[in-house]
Amino acid sequence: MSSKSDSTPPTAGTGNAMAMAVLNAIQNPVVMVDEAGLMVFANWEAEAFFGASASHLARYKISSFIPFGSPLLALIDQVRERRAPVNEYRVDLSSPRLGQDKLVDIYVAPVPSEPGSVVVVFQERSMADKIDRQLTHRAAARSVTGLASMLAHEIKNPLSGIRGAAQLLEQSVEDDDRALTRLICDETDRIVSLVDRMEVFSDERPVDRLPINIHSVLDHVKAIAKAGFARNIKITELYDPSLPAVFANRDQLIQVFLNLVKNAAEALSDTPEAEIVLTTAYRPGIRLSVAGTREKISLPLEFCVIDNGPGVPADLLPHLFDPFITTKTNGSGLGLALVAKIIGDHGGIIECDSQNHKTIFRVLMPASKDITLDDAISPNATGPSR
Known part of the structure; x- marks a missing residue:
């Protein structure tokens, strides 16, 4: 007498839903291009990458979204012909449609069950x-x-x-x-x-950290700047009020952003209509290891100091956070190196994007789990406010 298993095998619909969930969880843009060149599938990251919904992408060929003569098209043809996957590194897809500085690594693989179709995975070089x-x-x-x-x-x-x-x-x-x-x-x-x-x-002592309201830190830095070195410079705030608290040391954060704002003010010394913009936002973060532990955390909190000065020289930009690198006549070149150390000790990262009339210092940091700004440490409090 045969017995039936208590478990029911997943249906095709369940399998498709699971596959979609997995693909949408991947933090890289993934598309499937059919034999005619149409993007018949795109995960959520691909929708963001191309700036269009999956249903919209499915109506157009991939050649409509990438620059003319892009090596990506040749890679797709190569994979179809050889029926073997191919990797290509540092492919420039910059265009008015996709935006500037779209430098990506590309992985293209055939889809055995769909003749002529390929899967394309984009790894943005910025990450x-x-x-x-x-x-x-x-x-x-x-x-x-x-x-x-x-x-x-x-x-x-x-x-x-x-x-x-x-x-x-x-x-x-x-x-x-x-x-x-x-x-x-x-x-x-x-x-x-x-x-x-x-x-x-x-100083290698562990950083004493608490849930901190980043806006109170930036307001404090702005008050210091307006009372001194940036008294004649317009400072604009673009804050996301719904941000969770940042897990950090308040005094060190003040030191970081005071340094960044002071550098911006000095860069604006000869700029008419000089302006510094302070922004906060929630961004999908990359995962990095915290110094001294095996823990990996995401860095969803983005804090920026933006100025409309002349920009950082291109030859200096890759080495900006190295010690003793400076454009100031009497500078020591230790300020930004110290900023990078403090942010690194907090498990975060700092980067600089610069062009003429726009320089952005971007700090990415971990959030304090399950704590909102309302619960974070205020400037005059000794513990979380209630």
């Missing part, structure tokens, strides 16, 4: 580049950490002796020579100040 930059910034911070420890021990003590000797000489030399002893003291003080700034990089 890979963010990870590369994040690792570079952390490595740069570590190199400064070792240098700071060495300088603090090997330089500050001799400098104290030099300064003391100069002060003793100042009491016995004639008035004409006192300017030289004063110069020695001033220069030793300047070097000590530089070493003190570098010592911050050698």
Whole structure:
């Protein structure tokens, strides 16, 4: 006597729904192109990538959405002919329809059950580049950490002796020579100040973090800026009031954004109608490892400092967060390196996009789980407000 299993095999409809759910969960644009070149399937990320719904995309050939002469079309033909998958890296799909800086890695594979059809997966280079930059910034911070420890021990003590000797000489030399002893003291003080700034990089203590209302931080930074270095610059706020709290150290966040706003103000010194824009938004974040743990978190909170200045020189842009890189005549080049270290210690990333009349410093950080801005630490509170 045969017995039936209690479990019921999934129907074709259930399988299709599950496949759709899986494809829509993928954070890369995925499309299926049929033999005629029509995009008969597109997941949610592909809809966002092409700026159109799946039903709209299905009515047009993929050639209608990509630049004329794009190597993607040749890749699709190659896969159809060889019936084997192909990868192509750093393909430029920039166009008025798709937008600028659309640099992608492409994976094209045949669909065995649908002759002539292929699946195309796009990996936006911006995501890979963010990870590369994040690792570079952390490595740069570590190199400064070792240098700071060495300088603090090997330089500050001799400098104290030099300064003391100069002060003793100042009491016995004639008035004409006192300017030289004063110069020695001033220069030793300047070097000590530089070493003190570098010592911050050698602080490896865990960051004390709490749920923080980012808007209270930015309001505080704006108040400081308007009272001093940015008193003649228009500062505009474009905030998302529904943001969750950021899990961070309030004082360090103030240090980060004060540095970014001050840099923006200095870049606008010769710009008519100078303006700084502070923005906050919720974005689908990439996943990165938190420093010192195996945990991976998403970075959905985006905070930007935007200015309409002349922009960052193209040759400087890839190295902007490296130590000792600066465009300022008397700058030390440690400000942005310290910003990158602080953001990295928080498990976030910082990047810069710059062109003429628009420079964006973008900070991506983790949210504090299940805590809204209403529950976050306010400027004068000692704990979450209720």
